Amino acid sequence: MAGGESKKPKANAGAGGKKKEVKKETGLGLSNKKDENFGEWYSEVVVSGEMIEYYDISGCYILRPWAMAIWEIMQEFFDAEIKKMKIKNCYFPLFVSPGVLQREKDHIEGFAPEVAWVTKSGESDLEVPIAIRPTSETVMYPYYSKWIRGHRDLPLRLNQWCNVVRWEFSHPTPFIRSREFLWQEGHTAFATKEEADAEVLDILELYRRIYEEYLAVPVIKGKKSELEKFAGGYYTTTVEAFIPDTGRGIQGATSHCLGQNFAKMFEINFENEKGEKAMVWQNSWAYTTRTIGVMIMVHGDDKGLVLPPKVSSVQVIVVPVPYKDADTQGIFDACTATANTLCEAGIRAEVDLRDNYSPGWKYSHWEMKGVPLRIEIGPKDFAKNQVRAVRRDNSTKSDIPQASLVEQVEKILDDIQQSLFDAAKQKREACIQIVKTWDEFIDALGKKKMILAPWCDEEEVEKDVKARTKGEMGAVKTLCSPFDQPELPEGTMCFASGKPAKKWSYWGRSY
Secondary structure, three states: OOOHHOOOOOOOOOOOOOOHHHHHHHHOOOOOOOOOOOOHHHHHHHOOOOOOOEEOOEEEEEEEHHHHHHHHHHHHHHHHHHHHHHEEEEOOOEEOOOOHHOOOHHHHHHHHOOEEEEEEOOOOEEEEEEEEEEOOHHHHHHHHHHHEEEEEEEEEEEEEEEEOOOOOOOOOOOOOOOOOOEEEEEEEEEEHHHHHHHHOOOOOOOOHHHHHHHHOOOOOOEEEOOOOOOOOOOOEEEEEEEOOOOEEEEEEEEEEEEEEEHHHOOOOOOEEOOOOOEEEEEEEEEOOHHHHHHHHHHHOOOOOOOOOOOOOOOOOEEEEEEOOOOHHHHHHHHHHHHHHHHHHOOOEEEEOHHHHOOOHHHHHHHHHOOOEEEEEEEEHHHEEEEEEEEEEOOOEEEEEEEHHHHHHHHHHHHHHHHHHHHHHHHHHHHEEEEEHHHHHHHHHOOOOEEEEEEEEHHHHHHHHHHHOOOOOOOOOOOEEEEOOOOOOOOOOOOOOOOOOOOOEEEEEEOO
């Protein structure tokens, strides 16, 4: 990843570049602190960590290899898992005809402000403008209606990896809200509601695993309110993450049961085993490059990115630390051999042998990029046939004999992965506050909490909460009703309406 270095001044680069002040003069390091100015910190860390580059069209970003590698690792996991479920990949066009787009009224109303239109070809206006997909229900379902005839054609389970465009919003944020983003979208059709319900939860579990097992981000599984569910859908399940530094919830990924609504609009019927005509039950589900933004927000610190080992394209960076009279070539060879040993064991390791940067500069550079483990080899390590290992997450140092290198590095990487998850979970748990009354609710909101409150589950009440909390920070909404419901004692009242509560729901401001 040497591509980003050209912009940084190469202080004292060259033969004499081993002076201590080299590091200070390189302009490395972040100028914003995470807990002081989160927004500026985030904008800076995604660029300095070489995840993205800003583009000349607002709301669009270049995903650099450092980010793309993370996406590919998640993709590899998810793709293999859905293939085990007999879901097949396909690809549908990017363009949608207006007639088709408008077939499902609620659906298009939900997406209308975000749809981008192609209106010209060269100098001439198109007779009929063509939409660019914001999502592909209306693109795909006319063909489901064509392909599904009888019960033997079911289930039909397709997925596509693609980009979508949603042209709206005033505050674009890299990974979190962008006009174009990458995602997978699964679209399935079943003969029965039971099969559809079961798949919704199977997919949601895969999304939980992406966040918790790969990105080391704790999430809460739950159901969206009627107001917050997918436009035109039957119900929406979600994995919700929380960003303690801003006190905001963030929808991690969603798995929707569409019911028979789209089947009705697109006439997706089949002949069942009894020879009767029936309508299919459908699901759609997706996760996006937003996952990467959530990971950065949760784990990053004032030195830059902090990447969980499972998704980092480089898990170990090996840095030579030669002194004036040391056997420089010997140390360089030992570094190369160390990286090779790790690679052969399936660990993603690289060696940084660039001679125009000091070791100190390299430390800062790889810390900024979030590499989980740094291995240093200096003259003493070389003489003792050992390496010095430094963790990115907590800066702990340890000396490892070359003889047990692979085994110990694997152990440290596993520990970093678990530690990142545990620390994030602890921080999130500290932000959850149970409230019973409106006053407690407003108080908790001011303290950037993720609020768990008893609710009457009425749409009007949720709209009212939104209206009463509107302000500079944005209105409050339900994040989800967790599947894991605490006990709701008889006679518990809704925190907002005073009516009898039906369930516990998480509330908060959100991205």
